[in-house]
Amino acid sequence: MSLRRGEVAAITGQSGSGKSSLLYCLAGVLPVARGEVRFEGRDLGDLDDEELSELRRERFGFVFQYGELLPELTVEENTALPLRLAGQRKKEALAAAGEVLRRLGLADLRERRPSQVSGGQSQRVAVARALVHQPAVVFADEPTGSLDSSNATAVLEEFLTLARSQGTAVVLVTHDSQVAARADSRYTMCDGILSAQVREAP
Numbered sequence: 001m002s003l004r005r006g007e008v009a010a011i012t013g014q015s016g017s018g019k020s021s022l023l024y025c026l027a028g029v030l031p032v033a034r035g036e037v038r039f040e041g042r043d044l045g046d047l048d049d050e051e052l053s054e055l056r057r058e059r060f061g062f063v064f065q066y067g068e069l070l071p072e073l074t075v076e077e078n079t080a081l082p083l084r085l086a087g088q089r090k091k092e093a094l095a096a097a098g099e100v101l102r103r104l105g106l107a108d109l110r111e112r113r114p115s116q117v118s119g120g121q122s123q124r125v126a127v128a129r130a131l132v133h134q135p136a137v138v139f140a141d142e143p144t145g146s147l148d149s150s151n152a153t154a155v156l157e158e159f160l161t162l163a164r165s166q167g168t169a170v171v172l173v174t175h176d177s178q179v180a181a182r183a184d185s186r187y188t189m190c191d192g193i194l195s196a197q198v199r200e201a202p
Contacts, residue, residue, distance in 0.1 A: 001026075001187060001194060003137070008160055008170040010180035013189030019173040020141055022189060026171060027060055027139045028052045040136070058086055061130030061138035061168070063159070065145045068126065069114040075125050076101065076110040082133040100128045104158050120151035127159045131168060138163060140172040144179055156182060 003009055013019045024030040026037055028044045037044045039059070044052065056062075061082070069078045076097050083093035101107050104124050109117055117125065123143065130138045143159065144152035156179055163170050172183070180186050187197050 001197075003169045003171065003185075005136075005169060006164050006167045007185065008163070008172070008183045009185045009187065010183035011171065011173045011187045011189055011194075012175065012177070012180045015175070017189040018192040019189045021192075022194070023139050023141055023171060023173050027062070027137075028056055057082065058133070059136045061133070061135040063123075063126050063130045063138060063140040063143045065142040069122060069129075071114050073113075074110065075106065075112050075114070075117065078114070078125055079128045079132055081129060082135075086133060097128070097132055100132045100162075101125075103162060104128050120147055120155060123147060123151070123155050124158065127155065127162070131162055131166065134166050135168055137169045137171065140170060142173055142175070144174070144176065152176070152179070 001009070011019050011022060021030060025032050028037070028039075028047070032045060039055070044055075047055065069075075070081070073081070076094055079097035079101055080090075080093040083096055084090065088096075098107065098110060101110060104127065106121065106124055106128065109121060109125070114122055114125070123146070127143070130140075140159075144156050147155060160170065160182060172179070174180055185197065187194050189195070
């Protein structure tokens with residue numbers, strides 16, 4: 001499996017097939033039992049814990065099924081979190097977060113807490129947080145799995161449009177064939193094996 005800059009890859013398969021495990025191996029969260037995962041020429045297996053943490057913090061973004069926003073932070077503060085963790089000053093981080101929220105139509109929600117926004121809005125905030133530091137790759141585990149069909153379509157469209165516009169690659173795990181159809185390349189997991197691939201022409 002390979003991934004180009006700005007490419008969207010979807011991994012589909014039955015529950016228990018190993019989709020999420022593969023995603024977290026690719027992201028350097030779980031170790032690889034066999035084979036290797038390379039990012040920009042480096043084998044993730046050769047990196048120590050500190051180097052992996054730095055890579056995930058600065059070069060990767062993550063979107064989870066239920067958003068996983070921090071309840072004590074505002075929408076804007078949640079969005080700015082990757083920049084703050086990377087050492088950026090609060091003023092600049094919040095300004096960057098505000099711009100991404102504006103592009104996703106969330107500017108009016110900046111001062112609200114996660115408990116004060118809807119499920120669809122919460123997932124849009126999670127997308128903003130994943131993209132605010134312009135990572136090389138975003139790993140998304142069922143990013144629309146908790147949403148109804150109309151919200152899922154809207155969130156996915158905004159997510160992929162913004163990612164592609166800034167050259168961020170996306171690897172997403174999904175059980176939804178309509179979500180997978182929006183990807184540039186599609187893989188199927190079966191019993192822990194990446195068994196099929198369809199890649200659109202560039």
